[in-house]
Amino acid sequence: MRGRERNGPDTDRWERRDWWGVVLEAPDPHALLAFWSAVLDRPIWRDEEDGGSLDLGEGVGYLAVQKAEVYEPPVWPPERGRPGMQMHLDIEVVDLEAAVANAVELGATLADFQPQDDVRVLLDPAGHPFCLYS
Known part of the structure; x- marks a missing residue:
């Protein structure tokens, strides 16, 4: 550069x-x-x-x-013909349960579809998917 x-x-x-x-x-x-x-x-x-x-x-x-x-917020999980997730943020946390509860209290939504046991997919208030993991 x-x-x-x-x-x-x-x-x-x-x-x-x-x-x-x-x-x-x-x-x-x-x-x-x-x-x-x-x-x-x-x-x-x-x-x-x-x-x-x-x-x-x-x-x-x-x-x-x-x-x-x-x-128009992306759709999670992806669906044909709807705007899909182009990128997402991954955030490592110490206590997954507490971090999810905090994010939800701040306005995030826990996604219905959770593809992994040690990761939680959430949607921020504008609908962007993001992952918390430990």
């Missing part, structure tokens, strides 16, 4: 120019940003009219949410 030479090990993370991230779309980006902030226990770094992002605390990765004027 061009420009990485400016990003040595001593470069302050806020001065780096090789940031990368995942951007979720939602009709209400502020609500979804607040949800992910609470689930991941990370502060909101930027919250603007059309979306925002979390401060993950280290490194140069980020999770952002942006406003989608037209949005």
